[in-house]
Amino acid sequence: MTRNLLPFTQFVVKVHSRCDLACDHCYVYEHADTSWRARPKTISDQVLAKAAERIGEHAAGHRLPVVRVVLHGGEPLLAGPERLRRTAEAIRAALPPGCALDLRIHTNGVLLDRRFCELFDELDVRVGISLDGDRAANDRHRRYADGRSSHPQVLRAVELLRTPGFRHLYAGLLCTIDIENDPAAVYHALAELAPPAVDFLLPHATWDTPPKLLPGGGPTPYAQWLLTVYDLWEAAGRPFAVRTFESVHRTSRGLSSLTEALGLDPADLVVLETDGTFEQADSLKTAYDGAPATGLDVHTHTLDEVARHPGMMDRQAGLAGLSATCRACPVVRSCGGGLYAHRYRSGSGFDNPSVYCGDLMSLINGIGERGAPAPAGALPLLPGQATEPAVPVLTDRQLGELAAGHGGADTVRALARAQLGITRGLLAAVWDATGLRTSAAWELLAELDAAAPSAVDTVLGHPYVRAWAARRLGGDAGAGPGTLAELAAAAAVRAGRGDRLTVTVRGGALHLPTLGRLALPDGDAEITGGPDGFTVRTAGQDPITVDGRQADGRWQPVRRIRLADGWTPALEDTDPQRDSHQWPVQPRLDEAELLSWTGALREAWELLGRDLPRYAEGVRAGLTVLTPLLPGPDGRDVSAAARQAFGAVGIARPATAPTLGLLIAHEFQHVKLGAVLDLWDLHDRADTRLYHAPWRPDPRPLEGLLQGTYAHLAVTEFWGTRTLAYDGLPGAAAGHARLQFAIWRTYTAQAVERLAESGSLTALGLRFAAGMRETVAPWLAVALPDEVERAADRAREEHAVSG
Template sequence: MVPFRQFVLKVHSRCDLACDHCYVYEHADQSWRRRPKVMSQETIAWSALRIAEHVKSHGLDQVAVVLHGGEPLLAGPGRLLAIAEALESALTGLCRLDLRLHTNGLLLDDHFLEVFEEKGVKVGVSLDGDRAAHDRHRRYADGRGSHARVLASLARLRARPHLYAGLLCTVDVAGDPIAVYEALAEQEPPRVDFLLPHATWEEPPPTGAGDWLTAVFDRWVADGRPMAVRLFDSIESTSRGGPSFTEALGLEPSDLVVIETDGAYEQVDSLKSAYDGAPETGLDVFRHTLDDVAAHPGIRARQRGLDGLAETCRRCPVVDSCGGGLYPHRYRAGGFDNPSVYCADLLQLITHVRGRLRRTHELTSAQLGELAAGHGGAAAVGALAAGQASLRRVALTAAAARGPAWELLTRIDAERPEALAAVLAHPYVRAWAVRRLAGTAGEAHLGNIAAAAAIRAGVTATVEVEVREGVACLPGLGVMPTERTTISTADAWEPVRRLTAGGLSVVLEDTDPYRDCHQWTPAPRLTSEQALAWQELFAGAVEVIGREHPAYLPAMAEGLTTLTPLSPPAHGRDTSSAAREAFGAIAATLPADAETLALLLMHEFQHVKLGGVLDLFDLFDACDTRLFYAPWREDPRPLEGLFQGAYAHLAVTDFWRARRDPKGRERFARWRDDTAQAIETLLGSGTLTPLGERFVRGMRESAAPWLAEAVPAEARRAAQEERARHRARFDRT
């Protein structure tokens, strides 16, 4: 038996709206007419007792109770307080109580909110989107719309964000999906539930729900997922083998029961849309335990998983996500052994979402916000790295010739996928694949990738490889000295050198032939003394960052995998670089001191992070070919170049901000103003996507406070003079 963990208490059976899509009043079941309007104190007490009895019997650590209706606020604040206290009294010491209420919002005033504040009741509100969509159905009996009053209630609820559970939106394909989505997002809900209008094969819904939801999903993803959406999150979770978060999807057994105002136990109340009496069990809280309810055939029917579905559903390729859809939506005269009446729509949506999952990885809205601010935590950069892993796999698959090396890779991927994943984590694998697809690199390097994976997997094999200067590079692993192009993975090889300090460990990459993707010439293989010099300076740089800029270290520890030495350029200045096709790698000349290397690492890792974001999201119109003034370059830059420079100079400015010497004050004064100017240029470009504008506004929020910081007049003057000289040089070119 599956114990119940979710309980819906119908605390009031009437409503102050006359919504024409309501399954309680407008569909087949009309049992509300014979029930008491409000749940009595006796029914409340028995309900609390039965839930506590069930918790003890099954050792449950948490239950969720939703106060529902009709409209639960019609019960009044006093009755709702009594219900909360009865549940609290019955369950304290037994389990955690997740107490929620769902309302149409019309009566939600400060009196109610004080009760909910006292008892920790989270509140969900029904909102169908913009005024046109909402007032099409959610009207008073006299035909007036309720949208304005709901928004006023939401304003009060949003002032207590810890009580704000989210929004429920009933889908109406007659409405504009994007207008609905934008209206919901404007209310900043922590979660949105999209509810397909209740329908059956006897009374089918209008077509088009799949198109409607797909449009909303694409916009939600493009916006960086600003709130949880239970429907979309459930599809993604079940597609990865995880749980569903809604009874409308997935194969998990139902663990929900409804208690009506008269104490009757019912199955999921949306069954009221099927036929009169459909949700009834004939059981009640006064005479029956919840274990009695769990034995009811209707409850059992919703707990059989795949075995409880129609044959058509069991053969469906998305059944693990769909789960046959919501149980009431399967009804046809004679029973529920049918696919959902929304079968085609669910197939369309799930297939679309899964296609997106295969193409890329996504970041949460919060993670994007962290990155926009200039830092980004380990989880955010980890998500970028996961996206890069997918991109490298796709690029490798596209670039690889089918042959022995490919067969070895597919075998390792099947038997030891972690070994291949470790090799694909090396930045220059993608650099080779990109060049191979462009026709500027040979296919032999695939053998080097396969050999590295085989060594990591402990697989002995003979592989044809690319050999340069007497060594075969094993990406991310080391080199194998050889003059032959055919090697055995059992032969001796030399591991790469690593730089370690302060929780960071990166490959000191001086052998990979595709490390030349940076704009500067890579240094030849280092001597032991040169490698030691890098280690000493790297340790000092990490110490500087940890002491003066600790917010940057978690992201670096997660995403910085490789440091590539560069040959000193003819101009003799410190040089560094990051390459878009080599996420995780930074290239640099060896500077004179640890402080300079710290600056170079902070600067270039900004480019690494933003490159990872741009690989996943469109932040601007790539067709915009205009060139812009960049305060740190002598040449005009395309929009992406200006974007990259502004983002990198958030870290550059932050670095100099910590320096209190005259040089540091002057650099801070210059770069804070120039970075702020570049950010305003981006915002005024007219070419940012909505997500791009949000990202750049996050950059602005980080840079804006710096403009108010006091800087010595001499430093400000020197910065202004240097800025003027730079602009004059630019204008002359």
């Protein structure tokens, strides 16, 4: 597998290839490409099933935390409710565990009715609608074939989406610019519909078919049109998101663009047509007949193969993929050469500046000259900063530490920063997917992110925030929107500035992540932070002040255990999202159980620091939460790490402190490797073979073998260290340690070789295999009594037979 393969995260699925309008500016039917004529009108069940399978395997292969799928056309509503249902259900069912689905449909709106909205509510499908402004602007292009206006039907559809029962489905409006339309009239007509977002799109054009100009007009009419809209948008306090404007702001600060039409970010979108063929971006249909074609189809080609198509790779080349003129331009990092399709010219292909080159430069410079910072809270908190995961470039030394199974404090902190960036990115997707752009919670978080960033980072760094965001995007009914307000309230309390926020209490408790929970009746509660705590006011009750004490027993704080060297992990038994592990969680611990945990943790931490120092340093830097679990079947020890909850492990308190230390070290290995796999491929995701892990009776996928091997490095060292400590001493404890050491060093060494011989490790994966081999080699050289080796052989044989 090519190491630098960029996976697709956005999929446009054409469910219907015809339209009930006859828009004369439509790039599908009115521009150069004519492939629509030969395609089936509706996607078949066979194509749909294979498409869902391909998307699912791609998401699993690249460990995607979220994928965005847009149902498109033609006019997708012509496919009918049942086919749309089958499409949504098939794609959702095909995604791997832990991968959230952001599902949308883009429609002209004329067929949208309550029946469709109820379906989209059930399936969690957000709806975007094409509308070019007021009736005069919209009727310039968007008409029926007989010339009738579509404007009344579209307005009816938008008003239906604005009703309370369907407002959460309203994704926004898409407006194609026509410079003959009054920009102020268009802006006000769209703003009156209270959209969460508006995309203003340049009409598709190339150097062969250039865009319209007005007689006697200036050389950059599209920039002037957009700058008029920009000024109105700014004056109104940015009441909705506009990706073009926000992308100019972001790219000018070195951040990524929110649209393929600007910036240097690689394209990560692929189109699936109704006949099962894969195509590049739809906009290429404006260049020449067949321009978006790849020659690949869903039945015979994987999405990795599509990603390697030369046309796809050209759109991922960044600055190097631009013309010499663009590379020398002072605004290239914001402009990015414009939309790829708009660069086309016969004879030179796409090796040209955009046909809108002058307009893009004028727009970017015009916005830059205005220069006013965004008002507090006007831009979304997380898309403004956090879709840029603070992914560090680990040094070669740090990668070497991780490859060997270890990782010092600076290495693990670097992984934690990357994970915080991923969490922020997922919250940005929540922000984008839920239509909460103007909520008080988002506005407060945005303000705090600028004024008290450490308070926000502390809350967002809580392991179960990412778990909630992934659940929310995945449509989990238990991951309600109220958690967003609780996050903002927790950050406000930590900031101590006196901010106020109303939170809706459900389930009899107000949860403040990282702080605790307060028993309250369901309803609205106003929270006011302060320098020493916070106050909660609810209707008909006296205010409750929480300053770290029990608040009449209603306040249950998150309890932290202070251990040697100043490590204070939280013993988390209040957060409702802590059930992210595979085992049931303990309810709130009583005082006796809390004391038992405290004593066991103190002893376990002392043991880890003494016997496993190369592991303990990383644990101290990255493990912030221990979640108590209920004992396993027959009281056996259970523990778990959740991929979507970096920094947390779940453990049922074992009978002895040494076992607790071992479980912590073992599970944190999974936490570390999960963070590595979020950043790099260590193996070929297309390898679907099952591998035998020596310690398990059932064969495992390659990643399962990799995870288990990595975790058992710590297990081997744990028993090896104890064996050396018992050197020459008799007794049951010494004998048990020697036997476990003999078993696990052999198992781990065998697993390392199985990984190395798989033929499916990437170059970095092979480095990890070599690092693990070097780590286990000294333990293989430790001499053990013959009777111990024989007992270990018997134990392994018995395990193999029983398995």
